[in-house]
Amino acid sequence: MKTIGVFDSGVGGLSVLKALLLEMPQARYVYLADGAHAPYGERNPQHIAERAHRITQGLRSSFGIDALVVACNTATALAIEGLRVEHPEWPIVGVEPALKPAAALTRTGHVGVMATRGTIESERLARLRQRLEAGTDKPLHFSLQACDGLADAIERDDRGAINELSRRYWDALVAQTPGDVPIDTLVLGCTHYLFAADVLQTLAGPAVTLVETGAPVARRTRAVLGLDAASGGAVLGSPQVSLLSTGDPAPLAKAATRWLGLDVPGRHFPC
Numbered sequence: 001m002k003t004i005g006v007f008d009s010g011v012g013g014l015s016v017l018k019a020l021l022l023e024m025p026q027a028r029y030v031y032l033a034d035g036a037h038a039p040y041g042e043r044n045p046q047h048i049a050e051r052a053h054r055i056t057q058g059l060r061s062s063f064g065i066d067a068l069v070v071a072c073n074t075a076t077a078l079a080i081e082g083l084r085v086e087h088p089e090w091p092i093v094g095v096e097p098a099l100k101p102a103a104a105l106t107r108t109g110h111v112g113v114m115a116t117r118g119t120i121e122s123e124r125l126a127r128l129r130q131r132l133e134a135g136t137d138k139p140l141h142f143s144l145q146a147c148d149g150l151a152d153a154i155e156r157d158d159r160g161a162i163n164e165l166s167r168r169y170w171d172a173l174v175a176q177t178p179g180d181v182p183i184d185t186l187v188l189g190c191t192h193y194l195f196a197a198d199v200l201q202t203l204a205g206p207a208v209t210l211v212e213t214g215a216p217v218a219r220r221t222r223a224v225l226g227l228d229a230a231s232g233g234a235v236l237g238s239p240q241v242s243l244l245s246t247g248d249p250a251p252l253a254k255a256a257t258r259w260l261g262l263d264v265p266g267r268h269f270p271c
């Protein structure tokens with residue numbers, strides 16, 4: 001049986017774990033929330049790179065994992081290239097804001113992107129955006145919005161702050177609209193934001209399609225592990241999941257119960 005390591009700053013990566021469980025219910029998962037260092041979004045890039053390095057070493061040496069999923073857009077943007085250099089022979093899958101699927105989906109040509117400041121200001125995202133805007137004949141414009149505090153509000157499950165910040169950042173995105181072209185596609189470029197999707201969908205309205213990356217990341221992980229599609233399935237059953245946090249594991253276990261229906265105790269794992 002394959003063991004897959006998954007990490008995020010906190011509970012956001014549970015949205016990716018959910019997609020992984022649907023794609024590969026037969027695998028074993030070790031999920032680590034870097035609770036002692038969350039949120040990542042407004043920290044300096046060097047710190048994120050160091051945390052990603054420590055966590056990868058810790059998961060690899062303690063659990064003998066077969067592959068790593070960096071279930072965090074910020075850590076992917078700022079650290080995945082370094083991780084791949086350090087572990088060249090070992091599969092590492094990242095999550096990236098879904099600009100490419102959004103570019104294919106949009107009809108108005110105007111795509112909104114919400115993500116952490118670390119992701120929005122990263123060179124990796126700038127390169128992806130330029131490549132897509134330059135590589136199409138149809139009108140295409142990405143409006144980017146750094147959403148300071150939103151992942152933290154989701155981490156704390158503070159519904160008041162989630163509502164207020166979601167409104168503030170959606171309004172800021174709409175205010176960036178070039179001409180009169182409305183946003184019809186909204187990229188959730190932070191794995192935490194899936195847990196505010198209901199609020200964001202209500203604000204954006206039914207004409208806007210929300211796009212995220214859980215399912216494609218899960219398919220990619222299955223492919224790199226060489227697992228057969230036929231052995232996947234859409235039933236969660238009794239998944240084998242360990243939940244770890246470098247901080248307090250209780251909020252992680254609670255979120256896993258709420259969002260994934262998992263009844264697994266959280267464990268402190270310092271690294």
Ligand code: DGL
Pocket residue numbers: 008009010012013038039040041042071072073074075116119151152189190191192
């Ligand atoms: N969930 C992470 C992401 O996808 C990080 C959020 C944060 O810690 O600020 O970017």
